[in-house]
Amino acid sequence: MFCLKCGTKNIENARFCSQCGHSYTRYQQRNRWWLTGIILTFLLMSGVFIYAFVLDKERTKETIQTPVEKIAESTKLVEDEKEASATTSPNVTQKKSTTEQKVPSPQTSTEKDKKEIIREAQTRVYTILTEDSLGSGFLFQDNGTVVTNAHVVAGYIDVILRDQNGQEMSGKVIGISNQYDVALIEVQNLKGSSPLEMEMKESEVGTEVIALGSPQGLENTASIGYLTGLDRSFASEFQYENVYQIDAQVSPGSSGGPLLDGKTGKVIGINSALLTSDESIAFSIPIYTMTDLLTNWSQSPMDENEVASTFNFYNEVSAYDEYAEEEEDTYDVPYDEARLANFIINFRGNYETALRDENFGYIEDQLLYDSQAYHEMANYLDEISGQEMIFKFTLNDVTHIDTQTDQAIVSTYEVFDFMNAAGEWSIYERIKDYYVVTDEYGDYKIKHIEIYQ
Template sequence: MFCPKCGTKNIENARFCSQCGHSYTSNQQRNRWWLTGIILTFLLISGGFIYAFVLDKEQISETTVEETIQTPVEKISDSTKLEEEAKDEKEANISTSQSVTKEESTTEQIAPSPQTSTEKDKKEIIREAQTKVYTILTEDSLGSGFLFQDNGTVVTNAHVVAGYIDVTLRDQDGREMNGKVIGISNQYDVALIEVQNLKGTSPLEMEMKESEVGTEVIALGSPQGLENTASIGYLTGLDRSFVSEFQYENVYQIDAQVSPGSSGGPLLDGKTGKVIGINSALLTSDESIAFSIPMYTMTDLLTNWSQSPMDENEVASTFTFYNEFSAYDEYESDDRVDDEYAEDEEDTYGVPFDEASLANFIINFRGNYETALRNEDFGYIEDQLLYDSQAYYEMANYLDEISGQGMLFKFTLNDVTNINMQTDQAIVSTYEVFDFMNAAGEWSVYERIKDYYVVTDEYGNYKITHIEIYQ
């Protein structure tokens, strides 16, 4: 190694220079202190950073501890505040959740909602309506009607009261009242009856606009004489038009069960209870289809009759068969009954025939006969046959013979083609078509021309005595 002072080369690890005596250990010691200083400086700086980090962490920890360790009063106050804030947040979340759920469910399905003020319970509708629906009775027919206005006017079908001016009405409690026809149409199947006993009674509410297909409906009336019967169904068609004894234009088609005797009864909206139609006709080939005249189409005509009633002469002149009643009443009042007429009266019990009521009687019989065949029950037609007559026993025996064999009858056409009114009887001719399935399950179509021989009993009711069939 060389001396840094004189440059003399000395041996390795010499402590002093052999030439000038310069000490090597002082430099080494200085170098060591220099290195030591650098290391100490680094450690001090590092320690400062570490101390600052630890101090900051301790301050944060102390702050948390100070906030946590408080007096009991402060803890209760803060706890209550936190609970209230949590409760408010929870309620807000629930409200938001309900709102979102409600919005989502609206697009997926409509949840049931309480009935609005315009909707009523069906039991309530039927119960209220039955107090204002009546059975209408004449000498040879039975139908239904309902209260139209508080002046005691009752709506029914024209074919129910055709041929009569004075009729009888019976309410749900069995009380009978006298009524008088003050309006009747030979074009539309509607009529209006005035009943003095019903003046001041609130009527059923009427619907003054067209109802929609799918509307739930309730039909009320006295089908087959079962008074105050209610049946529920749907409005299944609009704008049905056909011509029968009357002109039916743009009528409702319904599947609510109706039968002879329901004619003239109200068709109600199943939700509001308003009268939307007048039950009028039944499709004989399919008893699940019936027709109802829309109420809004007849309101003006009925209101006109209510405000300006037709007199008896106007009512009588509407149908030609009214004239027979007038002539008979005049003849009887003059006491000009000779022996020949008295003999005829003994056979017919003094009640004349008329075409409309005879046609209605036979059509009703045909409908009842189909029901009797389907149910294999003679009772459905027994009261329309004269007891101990040929027709009575033939029908009873036939129904007994086919009972239990599984035969089916579906009537597709039943038209009255002619009415021959004689002194002691009337002959009603019909053209009938029906499908028949025998016991073997084989279907056939039959066409029949029939003559129904009709008389009146002691009460003036039509009775069939004989049925002539032409193949």
């Protein structure tokens, strides 16, 4: 090999030039590092190329496989911008932005959750009270008109309505029929309130239904069942033609309450009658068949004379006055079982209110003055006053009625939850006999209450 510096020929594998002493080892090392650098550079470039190729392939695959997700993501970004704009703009409400974010399917827009249906409807369903009866009703129009059954308010012009919060308000009957079991009440306090939505076509057999009202005086009760028959007709005090048959639980006190479609929440009927031989069968008047009549009363109310004369109420009062003048004894009114049952159920509802508000006045006019029941009830309400006890009635069934010449005995089975002054809860069951008589005006009054533990 030759020296690169002086050109002298040296032996192979010499480490230094024999002439000038130049080092061959440093040159070889430099060449080795140079070769190493070339190799590393090649490997680095190869890695970059492979990485770029794989990344591009993955991006292409993602674009092909998930266009829907990409579009949805882009849509969400646009919707988020709309929502932010709606929040900051005084002219666009939050409700609008929510609607733009999610457009419900046709099924979602017409069907509601049952809890929601019941909760919304109960704010427009009322307990209706007269001196001797208790029923239910619901808001028909925003002018404060309430629908109920004619048999609930028959013989009365002024009635009391109680809402789900126990708030009472006065109402006046402005429409009533002695042919169809429907009536209309005007309530000044409800003017401007939004009514329940009505179903204006016939419902189908198998429709899930919700019956609302105050069965047995248990206010704000909802029962669920099905529409089991159409075009049922039968004769009674009123003319029931082409009515709905349902298996939802309906009891005395439910009369006049709304029957709702279990999916849409619309009123499809007016709960009206119970087949006494089979309490699992009840009937409801289709609302679409009565809408014209109810609307006519709402727009052109009957006057008081027309309402009263529908059931010859004034004539009955006049006849009684003449009879009362001739007789010194107490007017002997026949004890009607249906009226007696309603009277006791109504009393129980008023008694619950009296306990809650610690006010004897709620039941005083249903008790025979200066009787044993009158004094016992007055003393008991006075004893518990201020102790913050709570009574929640859960069951009140009239089990038997024994009508006698001078009195009637109405037997009941009652269940209630009770919280004492110490805050301890208990469940009580009671069997009671209510001894009912009539006063000089022919009104039912309770003179004694026998309680069996």
